[in-house]
Amino acid sequence: MPRFELHHVGIVVPDLEKAIHFYENAFGMHVLSREADTDVNPHALGIAADDVRLRGAILEAGGAHLELHEYLTPTGQASRNVYELGIGHIAFAVEDIHTAFAYLQSLGVRFNTQPQLIIEGVLAGRWWVYGTDPWGNVFELGQSPRQPAA
Known part of the structure; x- marks a missing residue:
């Protein structure tokens, strides 16, 4: 089998600059590269349209890459629920979920609940919470259990 590595996760936003x-401000990501306004073969993207024009950027934090695309044509307005097929959320690991939660709330980020602690099972001791970016893309903050010093 060939070796595969996850390169990036891509999300669509209505305004690339915003x-x-x-x-950058919420998660400390930084821009690695930008894609200027580009015409793309709609069939290669699986889009039933005559023309596709988009712009994009690749952001990085902690070695992980997030690709942002703004479609200029066609444009979409529909959002989806986290339980629908496809990408449900992107996750950010944090050292202190309560500090990260408070910081993001101070920026106006909305969360579904307060951070939740998993009590049982293989993930016991893990804290997590779901929130949304300004365009409805769901993200998770996750704090793994602290390991005792060796």
């Missing part, structure tokens, strides 16, 4: 600003 999205870059949000992800």
Whole structure:
């Protein structure tokens, strides 16, 4: 079998500049590269349209890459529920979920609940919480249990 590595996760946003600003300020990501307004073969993307034009950026934090695309044509307005097929959320690991939660709330980020602690099972001791970016993309903050010093 060939070796595969996850390269990036891509999300669609209605305003690339605002999205870059949000992800830089909220999660400390930084821009690795930008894609200028580009015409793309709609069939290669599986889009039933005559023309596709988009712009994008690749952001990085902690070695992980997030690709943001703003479609200029066609444009979409529909959002989806986290339980629908496809990407349900993107996750950010944090050292202190309560500090990260408070910081993001101070920026106006909305969360579904307060951070939740998993009590039982293989994930016992893990804290997590779901929130949304300004465009409805769901993200998770997760704090793994602290390991005792060796």
